Amino acid sequence: MSRRALVIAVTRLGDIIQTEPMVRALKAEGRFDKATVLVERSFADIAGRITSADELKCIDFEAILGRLDRSCAALPMREYLALADWLLRNSFDTVYNVTHSRPSMMLAALASHETQGVTLDQQGMQVVNNRWLQYFFATNLARPWCSFNLVDIYVNAVDPLVAQSERKPQLVSGGARDKRTLKFNDGEVLLHVGASKSDKQWPLEKFVVLSQYLLDRGLSVTLLGGGKSEAISRAFPAHKNFQDLLGMTSIGDLFDLCQNASLLVSADSGPVHVAAACDLPIIAIEGGSAHGFETAPYKVGSIVIQPHLDRVMSRRPTKHATSASSDLVSVETVISAIDFLAGGSDQITSSPQCTVYETINGENVPGLDLRAISGSNSEYEEWQQRLRRFWWRVGGGHSSCNSQPANDLTSCAMASAKAARLISQAGNNFTSLEESAASLSATEHSLTKMIEAYPPLHHLNFFLQIARSSVHGELPHEQAQELEKLYDDVAEAAAELELTPSHRSVKKQYNSNSEKVPA
């Protein structure tokens, strides 16, 4: 009997590309015989390039979302029934839901009882299954502290032991679809100026200055972006080596451009991930809601310029605040990064409050990592390395060889594990169960309080909250066994964190600032 997996990726261009290694992992080692990817119709082209997927299913938002507008007289009942029928008919053994949205949660619940990621349980409650996808959700609520590239999170959700060499997105390139006649010159640089209102966008005037510099150096410049904008187009100088393709490129065009160009300069965007899949050298300027450790292009040797989030070590992390505005990144930094990539310089001019990273293969933990090559946010970067080791172990990886002594987190997590174990042993005695459950709650409360002392660990609290709300089993002892394993794993992994009194002083800083610091 063939085993079938469904990957729900009703999301954007970049995210779809980033799921490719995961789909490949699903097919590897006989885990599943067939993998189907569910996407929104406008991304059918890019999803069709995921060769590891056996089947593509498209949802037409025009039909199922557009007709939910209040102005529409009739609900799109037939379309929804057809979608539900398709899900039922295919009898997927497992669903991997790699999106956060509530519609995707309902889709997962309709598709299968076995879902990895967010779905509804038998009581109709929201649950998130799979530790790596729980981590994905937790860090989405505390984005500066996501320590893993999205590609690695997805792959690890299937198997953390997938080799580094199997983690890079592979897409079918080119193809004879909607191809336009494009002019290519030697030394062509693609500038992706993106959407003008995006909080991730590097300022337009800086792109203009950069463009002029590149043209003066004799290079060709091609302007890319999602939509045609007269205002943006007019801002750039007219030049024989400049072409404006704003709002004019299909996915196929994008692949063609990336295969023939020398470099892409862009904020975090879908084209960055297309370029990475095409092995094009990339300079990614992070900022706003994008953060390099999570969103960097999955290609070793790329340059990632990251503005620092103010007071990152002491502020309460949120879903929105991930890094400072990319305004902080100077044109000089980008130009020196171009020289660095071209081999003309071994140094990059840093911008104040920014770090320039190079993407590398992780050393102790598989996956893409960042190494600072200019500027530094050392305390933050040290924490990210500790967190990579910590989460790698929580998520089922092996321990590293440089584990630290036991610390506050070890003892608090062990206390919770012990309390959970007592519930497992309490049998059916109601009073005893109630007492044990109260004891577990008390230890969990202490654990939560302890973690709150360390802002870089706040996402661990989100993770634990999600994990606790997603435990399986009807009976207390079944749930307790899962909780015991969870806390045991956290306690063991805590050895990877160097929680010293100096780190705890973060708490004092946090408390003293908490009334003044924007969260």
Place this chain on the structure above:
Amino acid sequence: MISLRKNSIDTATPQLKIVVPTPLYGGSLPIAYHAADAFIELGHTCDVLRLDEQHSLFESLGTDVEDNAGKRLKSRFAELLADYVVERAIQTKADLVWYTAQSPVSIASLRRLHDAGIKATLWFVEDVRRFDYWKHIVREFDLVFSIQVGPAADAIRQAGARQVVYLPMAANVAIHRPMMLSHEHQQRYGSQVSFVGAGYPNRVALFTELELANLKLWGNDWPSAWTERLQESGRRVSTEETAVIYNASAINLNIHSAVSGNVLECGDFVNPRTFEIAACGGFQIVNRQSPLCDLFGESELCIVDDEAELKSALTHFTSNQRARNKMAEASRLRVMREHTYVHRMKTALNYVFHSTIQAPRMAAVATMADLKVAAHGDQDMQKFLAQFTDTEPATLQKLVDKVSKDQHTLSRAELIVMLMHEFRNWGVEKGVIQ
């Protein structure tokens, strides 16, 4: 059944930064705190500005300085607090300032918030007929939530409010919950019949007429001569104490205040006490209010229309503990399902951030009969749609309302309805549909 599973957090909805300025004092003060608790429970970041801590200073401005000078100082102090709220919201880049009735506020401060792109809402948890200050400020809020329906809500609209939404009171189940009482507490707070609240004229008239020997009255502004029934010299009772009293009383009387001359007036709002007694698992006899039947059923509360019914109910339920317990438990479950502050704040935020609250632009609305035709051949959906008459308008909200809120395995048809619902919410949130 014991379950170790914790409540899930809504990981899909963006976290908001919400500033909650409390009133300086009064009945709306605890409600601001309850709302703040609910925002936190929903996973949002809540900055509670505890302005009640300034109450003694505010009062002293009026008592230490005489006449108009004192009044002017109090007014300036209130304006200062209003400005403080706004500067705090701007500095912390808040998404929303959630004002409760009586929170310090000024027109200038609200306009400054508007200019900063921060939403401001008012939950007017008072009877609009008792005050008139709101008439001058409601037009400045993005949205006004009212606990009243009918002409009272219309009056807010007529005063220029951009949007007025009915948002009834609720219970904070972390405070109002069933309790195991000590013997000492049972003795002190317990009684056969109790009432907690201020001595409004209609209540004084009612209790004068009833002459209940086993009644304990808690609260202020009662006739000082009522020394036997009035507890602890008519002091104000804390929110936490009300929970103990509701738990300790066999029958909790819940008489709404009235502005007309009627003793038992059928008003246009349901007071917080209704939800709080129910959340405690307490039994209550409540006088009918026009929105009450939308919130509770007759099997959950003993609802009376006049004094004769009240007397009859007292007689019946005094000797019928089993019936009391059954109704009390039913009302408690109803609160847990639908009437906590978490439910209310979730609804409110949906209105503030996800809904256009515009009148539907439907030209010709399809009926349930049309939906049944569309679902032809799908037995599960047909069964679900059979709950509706053919001529009803086929709105998504009607379908969603029929999906049981109890914890249960959703049927395929219910899942499809909820899928539509979530897609619509998502589309509205993203601004692609209305």
